[in-house]
Amino acid sequence: MDIQIKALRKRDFSKAIQFAITGMHFEWYLDNPFLLQLYGRYFWYLELSRATQVIAAYAGEELAGVLLAELEGEPKKYRSLWKTLYVKLFEFVQNTFYQDSAGTYASATQQLLSSYLASHRPDGEIVFLAANPAVKGKGIGSLLLSELERRENGKTLFLHTDDACTYPFYEHRGFTRVGEKDICMEMGQKQVPLKCLLYSKTLGKPCASKASPTASPSEL
Template sequence: MNEIIYREIKKSDYRAIEVIINNSFGLYKYVNNPKVLKSLLKIYLQSCLAEKTFSCVAEKGGKVVGVILGQAKSDYKYLTHLNHIFAIAFHSAAMTLKSVLYQCSTSDYKKVHKIYRKLISGKEQEFDGVLTLFAVTQDCRGLGVGKKLLTNFFEYLKTKNTKHIYLYTDSSCNYNFYDNQGFVRLGEENVQITSENKASKLNIFLYDYTLK
């Protein structure tokens, strides 16, 4: 059996992590053009990288099988994230052009992010940290990879005296994991989206966690 190694993220991991994001969160269900989807995945990952002060990936047999990115607000330095911020702008412009060219809507993605802002509105100052990305490949779930990644993140937060973090998730993910790990659901909103060309309902959640 291959040993699972935990280490910081590298640029060479980005493509593998985009695949994990796509499979874990099912973005391919909402964007039916592969070129538009490619830009969306890059925006998603770069948005998470633009916020992170902590990263850890799980690697098994030379393959990335899990990732966690998060932030301790006290450790965040804007200038060190400019490359990711510029990447977001570039890929956003590219996605807009591709959406028009291939007549592929990304309105559901924008709709979900609007709900994120609604759920956190007025609560931002309550938190001194955030979990921005957390996913494990299907074949490695149940092996303790997710718990180890989360433990590594919590240990980092404690070194920064971070006490109270939040995260967004939704009903397309294994959100029960957070319930089982002691997270508390602060809010929920339902949204109508198009999934695999069918009308569908997505439940979006805001969770928080207080470090002991």
């Protein structure tokens, strides 16, 4: 079945949330299924509220993947008072009960970004990229990135990720790792070591080198 780029349907927001939970391994941090769903919804609402580019891929009527990006000078695609309130409420709860872990991750990503911005002037950020795990072997992530590149050719973008995600995917597609930092997330009695990563790429620019053949990420 052909994969087509279409406008993201609001009724598919819940599917995008599940893609995020699965692809970003949120279960590493949260054992409670109810809290896992709440966090997935918070993460999606947070990134959607920032997005100026919302790119969705569909296999027929089935959502196959979503990419969100925030570009300087472009208008936001979605604004919702309810979603804003949900994000603020969740952040209040997170800072109350998981302040150390939330602060550890946020501090690491901010340090990486500050170091990068000291010598770079990017045009924006890729804030979300997730694919439907049921649609395999279709190159969904590559298709979404290609569409973003068509729309924003020549722009320099960065993205945050970590080694809980399929980070070699970006290296195979010409992104350069410009920063990394090891942290340990403490979630109650659970300790989760993570490597926070920062990548950057000028869209449309040829890859300077191929990624190592030992890095074989699952195709997004």
